Amino acid sequence: MKTRLNSAVLVLSVILASGFFAGVIHAQQNGAGHASDFASVEYFGAPHQQQMKSRLSGAEAQPLAGGLLVIKQLKLETFNTNGSPATVVEAPECVYDTLKGEASSPGHLQLRTFDGIFRVEGDGFLWRQGDHLLTISNQVRTVIENTAEKKTVL
Amino acid sequence: MKIIHLIALLVVAGGWNLRAQTNPTAAPAHAPTRIDSDRVDFDLNTHQAVYQGNVRVDDPQMKLTCTHLVVYLPESGGRPNRIVAETNVVIDFADEKSQKMHATSDKSVYVYAIQNGATNETVTLTGNAKVENAQGWLTGEPIVWDRASNHLTATNQKMIFRQNLDGAKTGTNLPPGTIQNIDRLTLPPSQP
Numbered sequence: 001m002k003t004r005l006n007s008a009v010l011v012l013s014v015i016l017a018s019g020f021f022a023g024v025i026h027a028q029q030n031g032a033g034h035a036s037d038f039a040s041v042e043y044f045g046a047p048h049q050q051q052m053k054s055r056l057s058g059a060e061a062q063p064l065a066g067g068l069l070v071i072k073q074l075k076l077e078t079f080n081t082n083g084s085p086a087t088v089v090e091a092p093e094c095v096y097d098t099l100k101g102e103a104s105s106p107g108h109l110q111l112r113t114f115d116g117i118f119r120v121e122g123d124g125f126l127w128r129q130g131d132h133l134l135t136i137s138n139q140v141r142t143v144i145e146n147t148a149e150k151k152t153v154l
Numbered sequence: 155m156k157i158i159h160l161i162a163l164l165v166v167a168g169g170w171n172l173r174a175q176t177n178p179t180a181a182p183a184h185a186p187t188r189i190d191s192d193r194v195d196f197d198l199n200t201h202q203a204v205y206q207g208n209v210r211v212d213d214p215q216m217k218l219t220c221t222h223l224v225v226y227l228p229e230s231g232g233r234p235n236r237i238v239a240e241t242n243v244v245i246d247f248a249d250e251k252s253q254k255m256h257a258t259s260d261k262s263v264y265v266y267a268i269q270n271g272a273t274n275e276t277v278t279l280t281g282n283a284k285v286e287n288a289q290g291w292l293t294g295e296p297i298v299w300d301r302a303s304n305h306l307t308a309t310n311q312k313m314i315f316r317q318n319l320d321g322a323k324t325g326t327n328l329p330p331g332t333i334q335n336i337d338r339l340t341l342p343p344s345q346p
Contacts, residue, residue: 054198078198080229087198111196115231120194120203132198140205142189142225146214147233 034062038071040096042129048081054129055079056096056103067099074103076127085114089134091125101129109136117145188212189223201227209239216247218262237264243279257297259283275301290315 038061042054058071074096076089094105104126111134112119120143122136192207203225211218221241225234238261245257260281267274277299279285285292285306294308 084230086201086229113227113231117231117233118225118227120196122194134196134198136194136196138192140189140191140194142191142194142203142205144187144189144233146184146186 034060036060038069044081051081051083052079054132056129061096064095067097069096069098070094071096071103074105076103078132087111087113089127094125094127103127103129111136117147119143119145185214187214189225191223201229203227211239216245218246219244220262233266234264235266238262239264245277245279253287255285255287257283257285259297273302277301288316 036059037057038059039055039057041052041056043049044051044053055075055077056071057075057077059073060071062070062072064070071094072092074089074091074094078086078088080086089109089111091105091107091109093107094103096103106124108121108123109125110119110121120136120140122138122140124137126135126137127133128135189205189209189211191205191209193205195204195206196202197204205223205225206221209220209223211223218239220239220243222239224238226236226238228235240261243257243259243262245262247255247257257279259279260283261279263278263280265274265276265278279297279299280295283294283297285297285308290313292306292308292311292313294311296309297311298307298309299305300307
């Protein structure tokens with residue numbers, strides 16, 4: 001019986017996930033179901049409109065009322081105008097406000113530049129997509145690797 | 155007055171070594187630099203990180219505290235090319251003899267760049283800039299620490315010494331010597 005119940009839950013989840021993945025915007029609006037492999041992409045303005053500016057993704061997204069999404073395993077990637085990667089931000093969970101374009105959480109967050117030389121982590125954050133500003137509000141810890149050709153940063 | 159100048163310069167050349175090198179008791183030079191603070195605002199458009207509140211920088215060669223710190227990262231990646239510390243800037247480091255050095259200023263600007271194959275790396279202290287050690291202290295506007303060549307340069311500086319020729323503490327036989335109104339003085343690194 002337990003096995004049957006687990007199987008039913010699994011099938012239901014797959015159905016909901018498939019439906020949500022097929023239309024992320026629609027699912028956000030009706031507040032039903034959840035999605036896997038959620039992603040929201042932003043592009044640069046002209047003349048770099050073909051280049052991706054940021055990509056916000058998550059392993060799972062659960063819609064809430066008011067245009068909110070609970071995103072598990074958040075990953076925010078930013079890019080330069082030449083298409084090269086710039087930074088990667090990761091957090092176990094956050095709430096993404098689709099109307100304001102803001103992601104926030106009282107939980108942990110990690111940021112690193114693409115080469116890993118500059119890394120920041122802390123607790124409690126707010127990401128404002130409009131101005132590309134990330135605020136980490138507590139216990140901010142930064143590590144800057146000192147590469148071989150240069151002894152120290154300061 | 156000339157004798158006082160000469161005595162003071164001898165003390166500078168022989169007793170107050172301002173060449174800063176890795177403290178042998180500290181972390182190895184390739185160890186990472188760490189910055190702790192209460193808050194950071196990271197502008198991912200301009201690649202600037204603005205730290206506020208109890209900012210503490212722990213570098214293999216120095217420790218720095220301040221209220222406000224901005225780190226500028228190059229778009230192409232790599233290490234920060236400019237770091238600006240403001241308000242109640244305090245820097246502690248050690249020279250090659252493990253002698254403690256203590257610097258304070260309103261503002262400190264670190265610049266790192268490679269131009270024509272040469273590394274330019276300076277820390278410029280402005281606003282009540284002061285560097286102090288056991289022998290005395292140096293003020294200037296600005297005080298520039300060239301990290302690549304390990305030169306300390308002070309403009310419009312004033313130097314006050316706590317020691318006399320016998321190495322006795324201030325307040326014993328001789329008053330501390332003072333040099334004033336020198337437009338610019340560069341202190342080369344001491345010989346090993």
